[in-house]
Amino acid sequence: MKIDSQKCVGCGRCQHYCTMGAIYFRQTMGKVHAAVNEEECVDCGVCERAKVCPVDALYQPIHDWPRSIRGTFSNPLAEHKETKVPGRGTEEMKTNDVTGRYRPGFVGLAVEMGRPGTGAKMPEIEKVVMALAALGVEFETKNPLTSLIVDRKTGKMHPEAMNEKVLSAIIEMLIPLDQVPRVLQAVKKVAAEINTVFSVDLTSRADENGLSPGALLAAEHGYKISINGKTNLGLGRPLAREV
Amino acid sequence: MSHTLHRRGNEENLKEDIIVFAMSAKGINDKNSKDKLQHFLRIMHRHHPVNMGDMKTGNLFSAGAENIIANVQDTSIVHAVFTSKEEVAKVIKEVKEADLGISVIVSGIMTDVHQICGQVGIKPHTVEHSLGIMGKLSRLPEDELLQITTMCGHGMVSSRLARKMLLEVKRGRLQVEEAAQKLAYPCVCGVFNPARAAKILSQLVDLWCLDEF
Ligand code: SF4
Ligand code: SF4
Numbered sequence: 264m265k266i267d268s269q270k271c272v273g274c275g276r277c278q279h280y281c282t283m284g285a286i287y288f289r290q291t292m293g294k295v296h297a298a299v300n301e302e303e304c305v306d307c308g309v310c311e312r313a314k315v316c317p318v319d320a321l322y323q324p325i326h327d328w329p330r331s332i333r334g335t336f337s338n339p340l341a342e343h344k345e346t347k348v349p350g351r352g353t354e355e356m357k358t359n360d361v362t363g364r365y366r367p368g369f370v371g372l373a374v375e376m377g378r379p380g381t382g383a384k385m386p387e388i389e390k391v392v393m394a395l396a397a398l399g400v401e402f403e404t405k406n407p408l409t410s411l412i413v414d415r416k417t418g419k420m421h422p423e424a425m426n427e428k429v430l431s432a433i434i435e436m437l438i439p440l441d442q443v444p445r446v447l448q449a450v451k452k453v454a455a456e457i458n459t460v461f462s463v464d465l466t467s468r469a470d471e472n473g474l475s476p477g478a479l480l481a482a483e484h485g486y487k488i489s490i491n492g493k494t495n496l497g498l499g500r501p502l503a504r505e506v
Numbered sequence: 507m508s509h510t511l512h513r514r515g516n517e518e519n520l521k522e523d524i525i526v527f528a529m530s531a532k533g534i535n536d537k538n539s540k541d542k543l544q545h546f547l548r549i550m551h552r553h554h555p556v557n558m559g560d561m562k563t564g565n566l567f568s569a570g571a572e573n574i575i576a577n578v579q580d581t582s583i584v585h586a587v588f589t590s591k592e593e594v595a596k597v598i599k600e601v602k603e604a605d606l607g608i609s610v611i612v613s614g615i616m617t618d619v620h621q622i623c624g625q626v627g628i629k630p631h632t633v634e635h636s637l638g639i640m641g642k643l644s645r646l647p648e649d650e651l652l653q654i655t656t657m658c659g660h661g662m663v664s665s666r667l668a669r670k671m672l673l674e675v676k677r678g679r680l681q682v683e684e685a686a687q688k689l690a691y692p693c694v695c696g697v698f699n700p701a702r703a704a705k706i707l708s709q710l711v712d713l714w715c716l717d718e719f
Binding site: 463 | 527531694
């Protein structure tokens, strides 16, 4: 995002909307105006969409690769070329009744880098991806972040992407149920080595009682499961066939 | 894209925060799903949600209900937010009877959602749980602000805006409801719950001392 310093009247209305705290004030030839710290800005578009600028001074330049990564991961209105899904992830459990992506005996595990609200730089994301790759997890191929992993065995990410920062990026995996404690342990370990935050979640095909075998196993190993969550009601048709 | 999963809060305020949403599966049942998604949204609208939306069009405050419904596409994800499980039970009953054949997801306190499923005769198909936040937790704002900002899972509601709105209410420049609506505005999917935000803000107004930041 950029601010036209000629137009800006320095009213400050846009500043609080910035998700990354990247809007600051400076003086150019005696005039005080707002400016965007481009290093920290993730091109999420929130400041512009807020429609608070009285003089239309905010504008989003069209960026080429690799800067374009920021917008596609941070602005939910930008559609990923790879998935055609707007936003940062896949359809995940939302359509599982129809797609059958998560089968009994398997668990979907997602590490949502930069959530909530801190954003994540690519080298931080790479650290977590590498820690997970070392365990031999299967990264979700339809997830846009997976397309930035150049070596799925080591978790090495595209070197040209390394200077980029995103509002959030979801590392999405499918793992056998019995691997949940091992993978979560690795996630917990790498959490201590990064300079940002992530949110973690588990998806399971519901058991007979409507409960999540993945979450039950995580709870057995001492992980705190939040009281709120998401339930797919199974009303989609055709229902996925399960073997 | 678990945009409604990681809402922070406690039992008291999360019980008034239930999101019902629907989408079709790409390449399987998405063709001509637009009518079904519109039908779904009309059911939602009849039950007076506190917010609703479709990312491609906007939310109740930025776009308005009629606009949201009129602009639904086959690829839309359509949402509505409610504050009582009794109302959601009625909503889900109607959705089930409409037999639309699209995926329907409910976000809320798990035991409440399961109770609703039991009442309506639905067996949950797939469940997703949050394991919370890990990493450099010192970079996070106060949890009270996170309870507000995490109502937009895409991170469109800045904690700076939440702090600013609280300050405006404290100064008497905005009513809590107005401040909550301003907070709901950037959440393009319409999953932000302004009623819950207003309650949280009114509790904080008495408790918090704030200066300019
Ligand atoms: S695009 Fe997003 S990160 Fe960049 S200045 Fe605007 S609100 Fe801040
Ligand atoms: S809202 Fe517009 S005029 Fe006001 S500080 Fe921001 S860019 Fe400048």
